[in-house]
Amino acid sequence: MNLRGELDLVRAMVERLEAKADDSDPVAWANARLDGFTLAPWQERVMRDEATRISLKCPRRSGKSTVTAALAAYESAVRGVPSVIAAPSFRQSRWLADKIEQMLRGELVQRSANRMTLTNGCEVHVLTSNRDSGRGAGGSVYLDECAWLDPATITALIPATASDSRFRLVMLSTPGLPRGAFYESQQDDSGFSVHNVTVEDVGHYTDLEQLKRDLGARYAVEMECEWMPAAAGVFAGADIDSMLGAFMPVEASEDETQSELLKGFGL
Numbered sequence: 001m002n003l004r005g006e007l008d009l010v011r012a013m014v015e016r017l018e019a020k021a022d023d024s025d026p027v028a029w030a031n032a033r034l035d036g037f038t039l040a041p042w043q044e045r046v047m048r049d050e051a052t053r054i055s056l057k058c059p060r061r062s063g064k065s066t067v068t069a070a071l072a073a074y075e076s077a078v079r080g081v082p083s084v085i086a087a088p089s090f091r092q093s094r095w096l097a098d099k100i101e102q103m104l105r106g107e108l109v110q111r112s113a114n115r116m117t118l119t120n121g122c123e124v125h126v127l128t129s130n131r132d133s134g135r136g137a138g139g140s141v142y143l144d145e146c147a148w149l150d151p152a153t154i155t156a157l158i159p160a161t162a163s164d165s166r167f168r169l170v171m172l173s174t175p176g177l178p179r180g181a182f183y184e185s186q187q188d189d190s191g192f193s194v195h196n197v198t199v200e201d202v203g204h205y206t207d208l209e210q211l212k213r214d215l216g217a218r219y220a221v222e223m224e225c226e227w228m229p230a231a232a233g234v235f236a237g238a239d240i241d242s243m244l245g246a247f248m249p250v251e252a253s254e255d256e257t258q259s260e261l262l263k264g265f266g267l
């Protein structure tokens with residue numbers, strides 16, 4: 001082999017080693033696949049958290065669905081761990097599925113409404129709360145906007161993590177009322193690795209002062225991540241309903257579409 005041939009061989013070996021090094025680092029893997037930005041330090045901490053139970057309380061628009069998609073895509077594509085992701089509305093679960101698809105390169109064999117099959121045989125299920133129990137699917141469970149998921153859906157999905165020590169439970173949300181599975185996961189003795197993300201941790205907000213004026217009393221919950229006052233407290237029931245509405249703009253037509261799409265999944 002001449003010198004040029006040897007150089008090409010060495011270059012190919014270095015490239016292979018670099019690709020392998022990237023794969024072993026979930027942050028490098030995700031950053032190489034995100035379009036137009038890289039993960040913020042708080043998102044990097046989530047990607048590198050090896051705990052089997054993780055709970056994240058985050059402001060609105062902070063990037064929690066992005067990091068959920070990145071983690072699920074990485075775990076499934078690189079570590080071969082199947083993922084089950086649930087979000088409260090069809091719009092949110094479709095966004096997650098699209099984001100995961102964007103992050104997979106050549107690893108995706110097939111995508112049907114809310115199930116993806118990867119080249120390594122792993123499956124990623126993206127479900128909508130209140131519509132689908134996810135029964136029959138095993139893997140790491142990611143609950144996006146967990147405080148707003150139907151409690152019965154949470155209870156039905158958690159056993160999916162039981163059959164393999166690599167399977168994890170990750171709950172992410174803006175806060176809701178101070179009760180339920182997400183609230184419990186945030187408590188000191190919950191056994192969860194708890195992350196509390198603040199607006200200061202998020203680098204991409206443009207005008208928080210304007211947002212504060214726009215949101216009024218809701219700013220404390222949606223951006224400062226304070227637990228929502230109980231119905232008997234500061235807010236009247238109607239206000240709490242409208243807060244929930246702000247978080248969960250489920251459109252009837254989308255729900256109908258989801259219902260159609262779920263036919264035949266056998267989940």
Ligand SMILES: Nc1ncnc2c1ncn2[C@@H]1O[C@H](COP(=O)(O)OP(=O)(O)OP(=O)(O)O)[C@@H](O)[C@H]1O
Nearest residue numbers: 037038039040059060061062063064065066067204
């Ligand atoms: N590290 C980042 N740097 C810059 N932009 C980001 C980053 N992470 C996410 N984003 C962008 O911020 C926006 C919100 O991200 P995402 O939907 O993941 O947040 P979210 O907390 O799930 O929002 P929501 O409260 O609406 O559910 C998206 O446009 C996303 O591309």
Ligand SMILES: [Mg+2]
Nearest residue numbers: 064065092144
């Ligand atoms: Mg989101």
